[in-house]
Amino acid sequence: MDDFLLRAALAGTGLILATAPLGCFVVWRRMAYFGDATGHAAILGVAIAVVLSLPLIVGVLATTVVFGALLFALTREGTSADTVLGVLSHALLAIGLVGVALAPGPRIDLEGLLFGDILAVRQMDVWLIWAGGAAVAAIIAARWNALLTATLGDDLARAGGIDPARDTALLTGLLALTVALALKMVGALLISALLIIPAAAARPFARSPEGMVALTAVLGLTSVLGGLGLSFVIDSPAGPSIIVAAAAMYAAARVAQAAR
Amino acid sequence: MSLAALEDVTLRRNGEAVLDAVSLSVDAGEIVTLVGPNGSGKTTLVRTLLGAVPPDSGRVTRRPGLRVGYVPQRLSIDPTLPMTVGRFLRLPNRHPWDAIHTALEDAGLPDVADRPLAALSGGQLQRALLARALIGDPELLILDEPTAGLDQPGAAAFYRRIETLRDSRGCAVLLVSHDLHVVMAASDRVICLNGHVCCEGTPAVVASAPAYRALFGDGTGGALALYRHEHGGHRHEHPHPHHHETANG
Numbered sequence: 001m002d003d004f005l006l007r008a009a010l011a012g013t014g015l016i017l018a019t020a021p022l023g024c025f026v027v028w029r030r031m032a033y034f035g036d037a038t039g040h041a042a043i044l045g046v047a048i049a050v051v052l053s054l055p056l057i058v059g060v061l062a063t064t065v066v067f068g069a070l071l072f073a074l075t076r077e078g079t080s081a082d083t084v085l086g087v088l089s090h091a092l093l094a095i096g097l098v099g100v101a102l103a104p105g106p107r108i109d110l111e112g113l114l115f116g117d118i119l120a121v122r123q124m125d126v127w128l129i130w131a132g133g134a135a136v137a138a139i140i141a142a143r144w145n146a147l148l149t150a151t152l153g154d155d156l157a158r159a160g161g162i163d164p165a166r167d168t169a170l171l172t173g174l175l176a177l178t179v180a181l182a183l184k185m186v187g188a189l190l191i192s193a194l195l196i197i198p199a200a201a202a203r204p205f206a207r208s209p210e211g212m213v214a215l216t217a218v219l220g221l222t223s224v225l226g227g228l229g230l231s232f233v234i235d236s237p238a239g240p241s242i243i244v245a246a247a248a249m250y251a252a253a254r255v256a257q258a259a260r
Numbered sequence: 261m262s263l264a265a266l267e268d269v270t271l272r273r274n275g276e277a278v279l280d281a282v283s284l285s286v287d288a289g290e291i292v293t294l295v296g297p298n299g300s301g302k303t304t305l306v307r308t309l310l311g312a313v314p315p316d317s318g319r320v321t322r323r324p325g326l327r328v329g330y331v332p333q334r335l336s337i338d339p340t341l342p343m344t345v346g347r348f349l350r351l352p353n354r355h356p357w358d359a360i361h362t363a364l365e366d367a368g369l370p371d372v373a374d375r376p377l378a379a380l381s382g383g384q385l386q387r388a389l390l391a392r393a394l395i396g397d398p399e400l401l402i403l404d405e406p407t408a409g410l411d412q413p414g415a416a417a418f419y420r421r422i423e424t425l426r427d428s429r430g431c432a433v434l435l436v437s438h439d440l441h442v443v444m445a446a447s448d449r450v451i452c453l454n455g456h457v458c459c460e461g462t463p464a465v466v467a468s469a470p471a472y473r474a475l476f477g478d479g480t481g482g483a484l485a486l487y488r489h490e491h492g493g494h495r496h497e498h499p500h501p502h503h504h505e506t507a508n509g
Contacts, residue, residue, distance in 0.1 A: 028341040149352040152337055158312050159330035159393075160352045199340075206342040207376070 005232060008118040008185070011126045012224030012242070015185055015194075017133030018178040020217035021140045023195035024202075024209070025171055028151050033082070034071060034172070035192030037089035038179045041067035043096030043188045045180070046113055050103040057128065060183055064176035067092065072172045096188075116187035116239025118228070125184060132181045136174050143170065148209055185224075186239040193243045198223055201250040204257040219249050262287050263326055263400045263432050264309055269318030271301075271308060278304050279315070280456040286400060291426055291433040291446055295466075296453035297475060302436045303333065305453065306404050309434070329398030329431070331389045333405045339378050346373035349392050359395055366428075367391035368421055382409040386418065394425070401425070404436045419446045 026035055042060045044067075049059020074084050100108045112120060140147065150157040150167040157164040182191045198220040199212070206212030227242030236244075265285035271278050278301045286292050296302050307313045308320060310330065322328075337343075349360045357373075364370055369387040372380070380388060386406055393401060403422070407415035419435075423446040426433050435447070450466040452458040458471040466472050 028338050030338065145352040145354075151341065152348070152351065153332060153335060155307075155312070155330065155332040156335070156392075157352075158310065159328070159332075162352060203340050203342065208342055208344070208347060212342055 004119055004121070005228060007121050007123065007126055008228055008238065009225060011121050011129045011185055012228065013221060014126065014130035014133040015178075015182055016217055016220040016224065017130075018136035018174070018181065019195050020198070020220050021137060021213045022171070022174055022178055023199040023220070024213050024216055025140075025147065025151065026175070026192070026195045027199040027203070029168075029171070031171070031175070032192055032196055033085040033089055035175060035179070035195050037071055037085055037092055038064050038068055038175055039188045039191040040089055040093040040096060042179050042183050042191075043113060044092060044099050045096075046108060046183075047096060047099030047103045050100075050105060050108060056183075057180060061177065061180040064179050065173065068172045068176035069169075072169055093188075111237075112187070113183075114187045114189045115237050116183075116185050116190070116242075118185070118231070118238040120184050129181050129185075132177055136178055139170070139174060143167065147171065186242055190239050190243050193246065194220070194223070197243065197246040197250050201246070201253040204253055219246070223249060262321075262323075264322045264328075264434075265320075266305070266309060266315075267319040267321070269308060269315040269320065271304060271313065271315045277455060279308065281318070282453070282457055283318075284451055284457065284460075286432050286434050288399070288432055289426065289430055290448045291423065291435065293435045293437060293447040293450045293463075294453055295438060295450060295476075296458075297438070300454045302453055303404055306402055306434070306436055310402065323399075326400060327396050327398045329393030329396060329401045331386075331393045331401070331403040331406050333408060335377075335385060335389060337377060343377050344373065345369075345375055345377055345380070345388055348377055348388065349373075349395060355395050360391075363391040363394040364388075366394055366425060383414050383418070386410065387421075390421075394429075397429070398431055400432045400434065402434045405438070406435070407437070422446060 026032060041064050045060035045063030046056060047059075048054075048063060049056045052059065071085070071088060074088070097110075100110060100113065109117065111117075146157075146162045147167050147170075149160050149162055150164040154164040157167070178195075179191050182194060186194050199216045201219050202212050202215035206215055223242050223246035226245035228238060230236060230245060231238040231241040262285035265283075267283050269279055269282045282301075282305060284292075284294075284305075294302050294305065304313065308315055309322075310328065311320065311322070345364070346357075346360055349355070349363065360373060361370070364373060367387040367390040369384060369391060372384070372388070377385070377388070386409075390403075390406070393403075401422075406422075407418050410418060422433055422435070425431070445463075447463050449461065450463050451460045452466055452469070452472050452475065454475055458475060459466055459469040461469070
């Protein structure tokens with residue numbers, strides 16, 4: 001097997017550590033748009049990193065964290081979060097694309113940015129993704145019960161002595177980190193698909209929150225490996241191929257659910 | 261000493277007073293009902309009393325170490341979250357299963373610990389929320405419109421259960437409701453809220469107070485009749501102190 005494919009498979013596995021638990025929370029808390037907007041912010045992060053000659057991951061992480069905080073502040077009031085997120089998500093995408101086009105120096109590979117680029121995954125990235133993925137998984141595990149309680153509702157959380165805003169902020173921060181880690185694998189446009197689709201496919205078969213995370217991890221890993229295999233065999237772009245594999249499993253899950 | 265109290269509490273939102281110089285207290289073992297039209301600040305008052313919202317002025321006091329059980333208006337649980345009733349009751353603290361089963365029985369919902377939350381009916385979900393509030397053996401049980409999706413017999417049965425719980429566990433109850441017909445029967449004291457406290461007293465006193473009638477109309481005369489008819493003398497079964505028996509509308 002080629003080295004780059006092995007590195008991509010390893011990186012994808014590390015990524016699933018973060019996307020499986022986080023994706024479940026994104027689905028449970030209806031944060032799909034949130035994931036989209038954060039992904040789009042990452043494009044602007046690349047442009048900023050190029051302008052300032054920073055390592056890409058630093059520019060991307062700084063931008064996603066800042067925009068995550070901004071989104072968190074803007075949507076906390078809750079009233080028309082859907083519209084605010086819709087506006088921000090696409091505004092960020094447009095601003096990012098303009099920023100990338102205007103950035104000085106060699107042209108930035110826009111396709112790789114939007115859809116992922118497995119050739120760009122280096123040994124260093126694999127370590128980074130594993131470290132980041134493990135950190136996200138560990139933080140979620142440590143606050144598991146509090147996060148679940150906050151997901152049941154703000155009032156119930158407060159009655160249990162939990163500050164729901166703090167846990168929402170924590171998830172927002174972890175989402176920003178995961179988006180930054182996933183950018184090279186699946187690209188800015190499809191990151192939230194990697195979060196949502198495996199979790200949605202796992203839902204009909206799960207009896208407990210933990211079971212759903214475990215099944216989401218299995219389905220996510222199958223998506224990554226299946227997508228990379230597909231990409232290798234038919235020479236399709238890797239990021240979209242991973243999401244195609246995930247979508248196929250989602251379809252199969254729904255058919256299996258209907259047949260029961 | 262009262263369990264929890266508001267003293268002259270004012271809370272503004274966008275410049276308008278949602279709560280205007282509101283004072284109220286809940287004493288041990290009594291059932292206090294808060295009635296008022298939509299937008300009268302009932303939920304805000306409860307959240308202020310719980311400490312979730314700081315008031316702009318006035319004082320909120322809770323007895324130190326007070327154990328509060330809270331039943332929210334509804335549970336906005338997403339159907340994508342798979343969770344059994346038992347697990348729901350063990351969040352965020354892993355209470356022993358004995359306590360879970362006792363709470364479920366007291367709430368009138370035995371033998372459902374293994375069922376998914378999503379499979380419960382509206383009334384069962386409400387009792388699951390009640391069970392959840394009972395686990396910590398609360399001294400004060402706060403229920404915010406607990407019978408909102410229930411029909412009238414269902415609501416009446418729910419309130420009878422609350423009354424039974426008060427008698428068996430000795431906890432105080434603060435009820436927020438607009439189901440006046442059924443609530444009044446179980447209440448020791450009714451507080452009528454419309455931004456400010458309009459009137460306050462026993463169910464009979466409040467129902468005949470001009471301020472209450474101005475808010476809810478004369479149609480509620482029927483509520484009083486029902487109260488008298490079905491529960492005449494009922495309150496005297498409980499040796500609880502009854503004060504505030506004045507309408508100051």
